[in-house]
Amino acid sequence: xxxxxxxxxxxxxxxxxxxxxxxxxxxxxxxxxxxxxxxxxxxxxxxxxxxxxxxxxxxxxxxxxxxxxxxxxxxxxxxxxxxxxxxxxxxxxxxxxxxxxxxxxxxxxxxxxxxxxxxxxxxxxxxxxxxxxxxxxxxxxxxxxxxxxxxxxxxxxxxxxxxxxxxxxxxxxxxxxxxxxxxxxxxxxxxxxxxxxxxxxxxxxxxxxxxxxxxxxxxxxxxxxxxx
Amino acid sequence: xxxxxxxxxxxxxxxxxxxxxxxxxxxxxxxxxxxxxxxxxxxxxxxxxxxxxxxxxxxxxxxxxxxxxxxxxxxxxxxxxxxxxxxxxxxxxxxxxxxxxxxxxxxxxxxxxxxxxxxxxxxxxxxxxxxxxxxxxxxxxxxxxxxxxxxxxxxxxxxxxxxxxxxxxxxxxxxxxxxxxxxxxxxxxxxxxxxxxxxxxxxxxxxxxxxxxxxxxxxxxxxxxxxx
Numbered sequence: 001x002x003x004x005x006x007x008x009x010x011x012x013x014x015x016x017x018x019x020x021x022x023x024x025x026x027x028x029x030x031x032x033x034x035x036x037x038x039x040x041x042x043x044x045x046x047x048x049x050x051x052x053x054x055x056x057x058x059x060x061x062x063x064x065x066x067x068x069x070x071x072x073x074x075x076x077x078x079x080x081x082x083x084x085x086x087x088x089x090x091x092x093x094x095x096x097x098x099x100x101x102x103x104x105x106x107x108x109x110x111x112x113x114x115x116x117x118x119x120x121x122x123x124x125x126x127x128x129x130x131x132x133x134x135x136x137x138x139x140x141x142x143x144x145x146x147x148x149x150x151x152x153x154x155x156x157x158x159x160x161x162x163x164x165x166x167x168x169x170x171x172x173x174x175x176x177x178x179x180x181x182x183x184x185x186x187x188x189x190x191x192x193x194x195x196x197x198x199x200x201x202x203x204x205x206x207x208x209x210x211x212x213x214x215x216x217x218x219x220x221x222x223x224x225x226x227x228x
Numbered sequence: 229x230x231x232x233x234x235x236x237x238x239x240x241x242x243x244x245x246x247x248x249x250x251x252x253x254x255x256x257x258x259x260x261x262x263x264x265x266x267x268x269x270x271x272x273x274x275x276x277x278x279x280x281x282x283x284x285x286x287x288x289x290x291x292x293x294x295x296x297x298x299x300x301x302x303x304x305x306x307x308x309x310x311x312x313x314x315x316x317x318x319x320x321x322x323x324x325x326x327x328x329x330x331x332x333x334x335x336x337x338x339x340x341x342x343x344x345x346x347x348x349x350x351x352x353x354x355x356x357x358x359x360x361x362x363x364x365x366x367x368x369x370x371x372x373x374x375x376x377x378x379x380x381x382x383x384x385x386x387x388x389x390x391x392x393x394x395x396x397x398x399x400x401x402x403x404x405x406x407x408x409x410x411x412x413x414x415x416x417x418x419x420x421x422x423x424x425x426x427x428x429x430x431x432x433x434x435x436x437x438x439x440x441x442x443x444x445x446x447x448x449x450x451x452x453x454x455x456x
Contacts, residue, residue, distance in 0.1 A: 058296065064288045064333070070340045096339035097332060100376050104325060104332035105292070111324035112298045132376035140371030147368055148328050148360035 003117035003156065004028045004110045006102060007050060007057070009042030011181040011201065012159065014049050015171035016121035019158055021053055022174075027115050028056040032102050034095065035066025036073045037080065038187035045180050060105055071095040073185060080185045082192075084223045085200035091129050093185060093196065099132040100141060103155065107145045110153050118145070119156045125163040125200075135160070164200060168208035178205075179213040190215045199223060231345035231384065232256045232338045234330060235278060235285070237270030239409040239429065240387065242277050243399035244349035247386055249281055250402075255343050256284040260330050262323065263294025264301045265308065266415035273408050288333055299323040301413060308413045310420075312451045313428035319357050321413060321424065327360040328369060331383070335373045338381050346373070347384045353391040353428075363388070392428060396436035406433075407441040418443045427451060 005017045007029035020026050029050040031043045043059055050057035065074065072078045072092040081089045103120065110118050126133035142155040159167055171178060183201040184191040191198050193216030203222055205212035233245045235257035248254050257278040259271045271287055278285035293302065300306045300320040309317045331348065338346050354361035370383040387395055399406060411429040412419040419426050421444030431450055433440035 060292045060296075065336070068286065068288075068337055068340060094378075095336070097336035097373070097376055100332040100372055101329075101336055104328040108293070108323070108325035108329055109296055112296060131378060132372075134375065137372050137376035140368050140373075140375055143368030144328055144360075144365050144372055145325070145368075147362065148325055148365035150322075150359060 001025065001117045001154075002027050002115040003119055004030060004106060004113065004115050005119040006106055006121070007031055007046040009044070009046035009049075009182050011171060011178055011183060011204075012121035012123060012164065012167050014045065014181045015167050015174065015176060016119055016159060017049055017053075018174045018176055019170065020119045020156075021055075023158070024117060024119070026053070026055050027113055028058060028109070030106050030109060031057070031059045032062055032105070033059050034062040034098065035075050036095070036185070036187070037075060038182060038185050041184070041187050042182035045182050048180055058109075062101070065095065065098075065101075069096055080195050082194040083196060083199070084225050085196040086129065086225050087196070088129070088226070090196045094130060097132055099137070103141050103145070107149060107153055111149045111151055114151070115153070116151055117154045117156045119158065121159055121167075122157050123159040123162050123164060123167060164204040165207040168204045168210045172208070172210045177213070188217070190217055192216065193218045194220065229253065229345045229382075230255050230343040231347055232258060232334060232341065232343050233347040234334055234349070235259055235274040237272070237274035237277075237410050239399060239406055239411060239432075240349035240351060240392065240395050242273065242409045243395050243402065243404060244347055244387060245277055245281075246402045246404055247398065248347045248384075249283075251386070252345060252347070254281070254283050255341055256286060256337070258334050258337060259285070259287045260290055260333070261287050262290040262326065263303050264323070264413070264415070265303060266410060266413050269412070269415050270410035273410050276408055286337075290329070293323065293326075293329075297324055308423050310422040311424060311427070312453050313424040314357065315424070315454050316357070318424045322358060325360055327358075327365070331369050331373070335377060335381055339377045339379055342379070343381070344379050345382045345384045347386065349387055349395075350385050351387040351390050351392060351395060392432040393435040396432045396438045400436070400438045405441070416445070418445055420444065421446045422448065
């Protein structure tokens with residue numbers, strides 16, 4: 001079907017984009033600049049992958065989120081915490097209802113370009129502290145998108161039963177150069193190696209047995225996941 | 229409960245705002261400037277009502293909608309059609325998934341200001357041509373908002389069983405000066421009297437037996453609703 005892809009420039013969405021190129025007619029890829037510290041690092045990679053595939057790429061500016069929303073992920077927030085991605089202190093990096101906002105905008109965009117599907121890279125490991133990554137949220141949004149559009153737009157979640165390790169494997173199968181993807185929430189010159197999303201990234205490559213091409217500032221031993 | 233209100237400056241949302249002031253602790257009212265021809269006319273009225281009530285008012289700028297979305301409601305679209313609000317040609321004024329986008333952003337805003345509820349003035353007469361006004365859409369969004377936030381934010385639809393005539397009556401009971409509300413999609417100096425939303429407004433006051441304080445450019449006999 002004609003589909004658009006949410007493409008942040010991270011390893012999950014870049015893999016979902018290349019996966020979707022095999023499955024669908026991808027008519028556009030969307031990035032969102034919502035004022036996070038790492039938007040400026042990840043969006044150029046989103047654009048690179050879209051351009052290389054000859055797919056239209058648009059960046060949607062959401063400046064109001066940095067001005068009005070509370071989150072340490074944003075320029076207006078505090079320091080990015082270090083530790084395991086699934087730890088409670090990572091809650092400070094949650095941007096309220098971010099996935100709801102991106103999906104809603106992408107849904108309206110999809111209807112405007114006559115797409116029938118919308119691909120998001122949400123996966124099974126995303127759920128620990130992010131309510132807007134979990135299946136009950138996704139099911140509600142899927143209903144809202146289908147019922148709220150003439151085209152009855154479908155929310156496609158190809159990775160919902162995979163974890164990040166499986167995504168690293170899938171990306172490697174697809175021949176993705178992961179050095180052209182960005183994860184680090186701190187948004188420095190290179191990946192820090194210690195923030196929650198760097199830890200998650202390093203762990204995924206390690207468990208997948210896929211060489212990690214990322215340059216990290218430091219690579220201390222990986223912290224364990226918290227008891228669940 | 230602590231609640232925020234979607235306040236466009238139209239007669240429905242202004243009535244919902246005053247209704248909510250009686251029912252909840254209203255901590256903010258949100259307007260959205262998405263590039264419609266009438267945003268510049270309606271948003272000042274939203275601000276006026278919020279200011280008079282001592283409630284924080286914010287206008288969220290969504291410039292990307294005018295650039296990327298297809299609708300005659302937008303500056304980038306064609307002429308606003310005349311006729312009855314429920315006629316098929318009014319589909320040209322639908323902005324794809326507009327309510328989904330506004331609700332999602334308002335939900336994230338609500339979580340950031342520690343509100344538990346979000347009021348929208350959706351009503352039973354809104355459904356004819358707008359998929360993102362109907363109950364199956366609203367039910368999906370309500371699920372997504374509840375499941376996608378820590379606060380389990382509630383989507384409040386106080387007027388969902390009312391029609392616009394009943395809202396005009398409710399607004400009159402609340403003592404609202406409807407001359408400080410805006411409907412006309414054309415966004416001229418005064419209401420045109422002939423576009424779909426002017427027809428709907430005139431019809432509501434007439435059927436409610438509430439004096440219509442609106443200055444219209446012309447007031448030809450009201451067209452009939454299409455056979456349903």
